[in-house]
Amino acid sequence: MLQELMTVVDQKQLAPKIFEMRLTGELVNEMQVPGQFLHILVPQSDLLLRRPISIAEIIPEKKECSIIYRIEGAGTETMSHLKTGDLLDVMGPLGNGFPLESVQKGQTAFVIGGGIGVPPLYELSKQLVKKGVKVELIFGFATKDVIFYEKEFSELGEVHLATDDGSKGQHGHVGHLLDTLQGKPDVVYACGSRGLLMAVENRYENQNAFLSLEARMACGMGACYACVCPKKSDSTGQTSYKVCDEGPVFKVGEVVL
Ligand code: FES
Incomplete structure (x- = not known):
């Protein structure tokens, strides 16, 4: 840093x-x-x-x-x-970033994002495609007016869209869209709101899936504890991760969303 x-x-x-x-x-x-x-x-x-x-x-x-x-x-x-x-x-x-070593050449990745959670998935998708991984891009936005980078992503893989108001793509949130997709991914990467991450976790629990969390931050380097989230394995909620330092990317099931 x-x-x-x-x-x-x-x-x-x-x-x-x-x-x-x-x-x-x-x-x-x-x-x-x-x-x-x-x-x-x-x-x-x-x-x-x-x-x-x-x-x-x-x-x-x-x-x-x-x-x-x-x-x-x-x-x-x-x-x-x-x-x-x-x-x-x-x-x-x-931050730690998305683990690319979790998928191999010729395998398929579901890259899932919502709203302003989509941007880091562009560099991720570029690097996956460069590695020879097939990417399915599954994004949710509030309305068609706030969709961005559709063309850029479409040059990397098939783009599946959902909008909250139904103005483009599937009507509803990303979870609805995931339920319509065929095929099983070898790896899942997601970034977006808590609701989106929960929808992903519900569908890909115990699988090779990674979630990038949003958090309020102050220092950004693990010193102030402004960004903590509880570890899932600890039922008391006493033990937590610092999203800025130990995240923002966690394996599905590691944190309480
Ligand atoms: Fe300070 Fe994460 S923002 S510890």
């Missing part, structure tokens, strides 16, 4: 309140594992806490990476106004 003032290469809006930012810097040399995140200090003096934002794509040959984020408050609003050439204080890459 390192810290650097990275340079904004460009920024564009993908959907209402959803932005893609490309950054360049030496830190990209440290980024290899999909599912890790950056801890970003927004350039605004009254905002002291960093924001954890997952890495959507790593482009080592250009020394660039991208993040995709949604405006949730003052910090991300400020970020959305940054322009080419602006500097951003970035710490990272943080």
Whole structure:
């Protein structure tokens, strides 16, 4: 983990309140594992806490990476106004990321995401395809207007969509969509809301499945305990994992969702 003032290469809006930012810097040399995140200090003096934002794509040959984020408050609003050439204080890459060694060439991966949980699955899917793994991309969004990267994902595998309001794809949440799919995956990777992760856990319990958790964070490096979640094996709830440090990716059944 390192810290650097990275340079904004460009920024564009993908959907209402959803932005893609490309950054360049030496830190990209440290980024290899999909599912890790950056801890970003927004350039605004009254905002002291960093924001954890997952890495959507790593482009080592250009020394660039991208993040995709949604405006949730003052910090991300400020970020959305940054322009080419602006500097951003970035710490990272943080977290464990998705284990690629859990699947072999020729096998099939279900890559499941919802809303702003989808971005880290892009780099994951790219690396899986590069390894020779077939990816089925199963995503849920609130409505068709907030879908992003459909074309980019469709170049990697078949995209299955669900929307809460039925405006595109299957009407309902990702769990409904999973119930319609044929075939059994060799591995499952998921990132999204607690509800989505529970839907995945219910269907792939005791299987080769990995869940990336969202959590409120402060330090981002295991020092403050702001991001703990209980271990499933401990019925007292006394023993917990730190999502920033020991996660954000856990094997299904390891944590209480
Ligand atoms: Fe401080 Fe995880 S955010 S321990």
